[in-house]
Amino acid sequence: MHPILTSFGLNSSNHSIEHIGTGHIHQTFLVKGLNSYILQRVNKNVFTKPEVIAQNLRTASTFLKANYPDYLFLSPIISIDEHEMVYDNENYPWRLFPYFDNTTTLNEVTSETQAYQAAKGFAQLTKNLKDIDTSLFKPTIEKFHDLNWRYFQFQMALKKASSETKELAEKTIQTANSFAYLVDRYNTLINSNSLHTRITHNDTKINNILFSQLTEEAFCVIDLDTLMPGYFIYDLGDMVRTIVSPVSEEEKDLSKITFRKSIYEALINGYLSQMHDILSQEEKQAIPFAGMMMTYIMALRFLADFLNGNVYYHITYADQNLVRAGNQLRLLEILKSELQIP
Numbered sequence: 001m002h003p004i005l006t007s008f009g010l011n012s013s014n015h016s017i018e019h020i021g022t023g024h025i026h027q028t029f030l031v032k033g034l035n036s037y038i039l040q041r042v043n044k045n046v047f048t049k050p051e052v053i054a055q056n057l058r059t060a061s062t063f064l065k066a067n068y069p070d071y072l073f074l075s076p077i078i079s080i081d082e083h084e085m086v087y088d089n090e091n092y093p094w095r096l097f098p099y100f101d102n103t104t105t106l107n108e109v110t111s112e113t114q115a116y117q118a119a120k121g122f123a124q125l126t127k128n129l130k131d132i133d134t135s136l137f138k139p140t141i142e143k144f145h146d147l148n149w150r151y152f153q154f155q156m157a158l159k160k161a162s163s164e165t166k167e168l169a170e171k172t173i174q175t176a177n178s179f180a181y182l183v184d185r186y187n188t189l190i191n192s193n194s195l196h197t198r199i200t201h202n203d204t205k206i207n208n209i210l211f212s213q214l215t216e217e218a219f220c221v222i223d224l225d226t227l228m229p230g231y232f233i234y235d236l237g238d239m240v241r242t243i244v245s246p247v248s249e250e251e252k253d254l255s256k257i258t259f260r261k262s263i264y265e266a267l268i269n270g271y272l273s274q275m276h277d278i279l280s281q282e283e284k285q286a287i288p289f290a291g292m293m294m295t296y297i298m299a300l301r302f303l304a305d306f307l308n309g310n311v312y313y314h315i316t317y318a319d320q321n322l323v324r325a326g327n328q329l330r331l332l333e334i335l336k337s338e339l340q341i342p
């Protein structure tokens with residue numbers, strides 16, 4: 001790690017390095033010193049074209065600086081030889097971000113204020129980018145939130161999995177299949193062309209926003225690797241998925257998963273505080289579908305990864321991806337009974 005710090009002009013003997021974060025993809029470290037930083041090793045198996053991330057962020061940052069100079073958009077720190085990323089001996093890209101004092105991330109939401117502020121924060125990003133030319137952005141992961149594609153990948157994983165693995169997951173597979181009608185709903189919605197292509201964050205789970213500890217407001221959005229063209233339901237849906245329940249996707253005790261109506265309403269209000277005048281009438285009608293769609297996609301992705309032998313998400317115990325899939329399907333059942341989808 002030390003040569004990496006040197007590439008960014010930091011002296012490693014003046015800093016301590018500590019592994020932090022709950023992300024499932026990258027390795028994240030806090031570099032502590034007189035000034036502190038966040039250092040991240042990018043997962044090159046997931047992001048096979050890290051240069052595309054850097055290019056998208058440059059495009060967004062240039063636009064935002066010109067049009068919203070006061071908006072805090074988290075760009076990586078440039079290395080001594082003027083790159084956003086520095087490659088190590090094994091060809092892993094590393095990048096450095098500023099660390100902000102008096103800010104924090106949350107894994108679970110405990111108040112309406114937090115739900116409102118988080119949704120407002122994520123919505124503000126899409127709002128500020130509403131006039132940018134979306135064709136300037138490239139997907140950093142193809143078909144990332146395409147429910148058809150994720151369902152297909154789940155089917156492929158089922159085909160390849162051993163009967164032993166499938167037996168372990170039998171009930172979860174059954175429940176996942178019982179929600180396949182959501183794929184048809186998704187296709188109908190997308191084919192109706194009623195959703196506009198916007199620049200979306202695409203990873204709006206609650207721990208991807210920094211909160212100010214002083215004001216309780218959102219400070220800035222983080223984890224911008226999937227900033228790319230998408231539909232608003234992807235962002236709003238992932239917020240519903242990670243905010244309405246008092247427990248996270250890691251919770252094993254499914255009885256703790258509930259739908260907190262006032263929290264749901266606060267999050268929708270927070271999102272609409274920015275996007276009300278931007279979303280079309282037809283888009284607004286898709287709001288109740290957003291949470292179900294994104295919860296289903298994550299159930300399928302976790303379950304497929306379990307069936308594939310846990311090759312994508314970082315796990316700390318053997319059936320963690322199966323537990324996550326079961327958790328998401330329970331949430332989906334609850335959302336189904338709480339949200340009237342058109």
Ligand code: GN1
Nearest residue numbers: 022023024025026046203205208223
């Ligand atoms: C991953 O990087 P992280 O942990 O914030 C994943 C998201 C999932 C999320 C589920 C690139 O996000 O799509 O919603 O896990 N990111 C990627 O916790 O696959």
Ligand code: MG
Nearest residue numbers: 025203223225
């Ligand atoms: Mg991420």
